[in-house]
Amino acid sequence: MLEQLVVTEKPVHVEQIFINATPEQVWDAITDPDYTAQFFYNGRVKSDFTNGASLTYIDQRDGSLQIEGIVVEADRPRRLVLDEKYVWNPDVAADPVHREVWELEPVGKMCKLTVSFYEVALDCATMKSIVGGLPFIVSGLKTLLETGKPLPAR
């Protein structure tokens, strides 16, 4: 299992989206493999989402490991802190572990979801994947929760 990071820096990247759903619904969608497979690049998340638990994303198409990590903090439906290492190709697998913080906050009838990344080097493959991929993940999550259908496959 991975060692937990000690994070002291400001985030390197932050994205935010409003979803017409409750924080509980958003939390359940990001922690349920049947949901994540539909918006997280085919990745089925596996974890019991307790503090210190291990975490993996497995590609539903071929069973390969995409991400390995640990749950640093799980406070349903408010805050999920994960230390992750991307492993779906040799470039990202060469990068060290980074931290992701998923914050869910009710705003009126919507949920404001903010995802922040820490301890990622600016020019590494992991950073490129985050910047290039996260908008698809969060807008796929929004579409799935609001319409019941995933975004078209890329």
Next chain:
Amino acid sequence: MTERSHIVGARLDEVFQALADPTRRGILDRLFSNEGQSVNEIAAAFADDMTRFGVMKHLGVLENAGLIVTRRVGREKHCYLNPVPIKQIHDRWIGKYAERRTTALMAIKRRAEEKSSVGATRRD
């Protein structure tokens, strides 16, 4: 930000209004090339052209539109370019073409696979 502005922030008018100003696009350019700059750093970069108050107003417009997200670390407030509203604009007017293209490519792939399996049957 008020609760109302959060919800309205999801609306396109605010995004386009925010993008209509060259200074605000300049702020986004700065954040695009260097994420997480503090409000003080951004104000200093525009100090020749406007007051700190003026910069703060522009940052407020960008934040209400959802184009930037701020995170406080210690005493500093850091600003991040949020690509999500721009992705939503893309999805609204480009998304269906991307979908058709994907669908077309899937159809080509399916036909190719059918042909090759027919070919295999014939060889048998």
